Amino acid sequence: MIKNILGCDFKYEDDKMYRKLKTKWNCCNDRKVNTNGYINIYINKKLYLLHRVIYKYFNEEWDITDTSSNNQIDHININPLDNRIENLRVVNQSQNSRNQKKLKNCSSKYIGVNWDKSSNKWKAQININGKVKYLGLFTNEEEAAEAYKKINNEIMKF
Numbered sequence: 001m002i003k004n005i006l007g008c009d010f011k012y013e014d015d016k017m018y019r020k021l022k023t024k025w026n027c028c029n030d031r032k033v034n035t036n037g038y039i040n041i042y043i044n045k046k047l048y049l050l051h052r053v054i055y056k057y058f059n060e061e062w063d064i065t066d067t068s069s070n071n072q073i074d075h076i077n078i079n080p081l082d083n084r085i086e087n088l089r090v091v092n093q094s095q096n097s098r099n100q101k102k103l104k105n106c107s108s109k110y111i112g113v114n115w116d117k118s119s120n121k122w123k124a125q126i127n128i129n130g131k132v133k134y135l136g137l138f139t140n141e142e143e144a145a146e147a148y149k150k151i152n153n154e155i156m157k158f
Contacts, residue, residue: 006064008020011025012057017054050083051080062090069092072091098111108144
C-alpha cells in the first residue's frame with residue numbers, strides 16, 4: 001500500500017521501506033548508515049531517521065515531527081538496522097536510554113551492575129528520569145543483575 005508521508009510516497013514490502021522518486025521506487029534500507037548506526041533519509045530537504053518514517057507509515061496519527069524526549073522510537077532488540085515495525089515502539093528518553101548494549105569498559109557483564117571497590121561487592125543501580133536510583137550491594141554479580149532486571153522490567157512494561 002502506498003502512503004504519503006510529509007508529501008512523499010512510500011511503500012513497505014518484505015520488511016523494507018521504499019520511496020518513490022519520479023517514476024522509480026528506491027529502497028531506503030539500502031542507504032548508508034550514519035556514525036550512530038542508523039539510516040537517515042531526506043524528506044523535503046529535512047533529515048529524518050528511517051525507523052521514525054517506518055513507524056509513521058504504520059501509525060498515521062503519530063507525529064513524526066515531534067522530536068521531544070517523550071516521543072522517541074526505540075528498537076526493542078537494540079539493533080538500529082532492524083527497522084521491522086514489530087521491533088519499533090514509542091518510548092521516552094529514560095526508557096530509551098535503558099534499552100541499550102552494555103558499555104564495554106564496565107566491570108560487570110550486566111547492565112546496571114558494577115564492582116564497588118570500597119565495599120568489595122557488586123553494586124546495582126538504575127537511571128530513572130535522569131536520576132540514579134541505588135538498588136543495593138550484593139555478594140554476587142547475578143543477584144545484583146536480578147535486582148536491576150526486576151526494576152527495569154517494571155519500568156519498561158507497555
